[in-house]
Amino acid sequence: MIHLKTEREIQLMREAGQLLAACHQEIAKLIRPGITTMEIDRFVESFLDKHGAKPEQKGYKGYSYATCASINDEICHGFPRNEPLKSGDIVTIDFVVNLHGALADSAWTYAVGEISERVKTLLSVTEQSLYKGIEQAIPGNRVGDIGHAIQTYVEAHGFSVVRDFTGHGIGPSIHEEPFIPHFGEKGKGLRLKEGMVITIEPMVNMGQWQSKMDRNGWTARTVDGSYSAQYEHTIAITKNGPLILTTTDQ
Numbered sequence: 001m002i003h004l005k006t007e008r009e010i011q012l013m014r015e016a017g018q019l020l021a022a023c024h025q026e027i028a029k030l031i032r033p034g035i036t037t038m039e040i041d042r043f044v045e046s047f048l049d050k051h052g053a054k055p056e057q058k059g060y061k062g063y064s065y066a067t068c069a070s071i072n073d074e075i076c077h078g079f080p081r082n083e084p085l086k087s088g089d090i091v092t093i094d095f096v097v098n099l100h101g102a103l104a105d106s107a108w109t110y111a112v113g114e115i116s117e118r119v120k121t122l123l124s125v126t127e128q129s130l131y132k133g134i135e136q137a138i139p140g141n142r143v144g145d146i147g148h149a150i151q152t153y154v155e156a157h158g159f160s161v162v163r164d165f166t167g168h169g170i171g172p173s174i175h176e177e178p179f180i181p182h183f184g185e186k187g188k189g190l191r192l193k194e195g196m197v198i199t200i201e202p203m204v205n206m207g208q209w210q211s212k213m214d215r216n217g218w219t220a221r222t223v224d225g226s227y228s229a230q231y232e233h234t235i236a237i238t239k240n241g242p243l244i245l246t247t248t249d250q
């Protein structure tokens with residue numbers, strides 16, 4: 001079932017999203033060789049607590065942490081751990097904020113120390129592909145328009161789009177209909193409507209798109225060992241166009 005949101009509900013989700021964005025800005029300052037993803041996880045939990053918010057992922061379907069922290073060839077749902085990050089790594093920090101019952105979800109890939117030129121390109125193409133998808137999130141367009149815009153842009157740069165994980169409707173719970181693949185055909189799929197709140201969260205691999213699941217049953221990684229990046233925003237579909245809820249600049 002698709003839960004359409006009122007303007008008031010969107011406003012509350014936006015407040016959750018602004019807090020999430022502010023937290024990402026703090027994470028950006030912490031990322032350096034030597035820090036662990038467990039330290040980042042604790043930082044996020046205490047930041048949210050200080051601001052009267054909760055980490056919605058903790059306890060969700062038995063997940064144990066506030067954040068997902070996916071390093072290098074890990075695509076998504078990596079567990080925070082006590083191993084220090086090192087120069088040349090990339091790490092995707094993904095989490096969902098619950099502020100007084102309103103949810104927002106956003107992920108960002110961070111470079112640790114010095115990364116290669118090709119990996120820098122992976123990060124910027126993935127981030128740009130998110131905005132290509134967001135431009136299509138308007139009433140009357142279809143889900144396939146979002147996926148098509150992302151896939152075309154990513155593949156033109158020689159990278160590939162992960163097929164096994166999608167964006168999703170969000171609120172009242174983390175994962176709701178509609179599901180939003182980051183690949184697809186123009187004009188195909190469900191029609192987007194005013195009041196939908198969705199995530200767009202392309203996962204882009206340097207090599208092949210195929211993924212495999214770790215034995216922990218959560219963490220997905222690239223089959224070919226290539227690096228994978230991800231950027232995610234929560235977006236409201238409004239009559240005035242896409243409204244990015246997980247930013248401090250809108």
Ligand code: MF3
Binds near residue numbers: 094095106107
């Ligand atoms: N934030 C994730 C997403 O973008 C949801 C992770 S669910 C968890 O879909 F259980 F792994 F936390």
Ligand code: CO
Binds near residue numbers: 105
């Ligand atoms: Co997320």
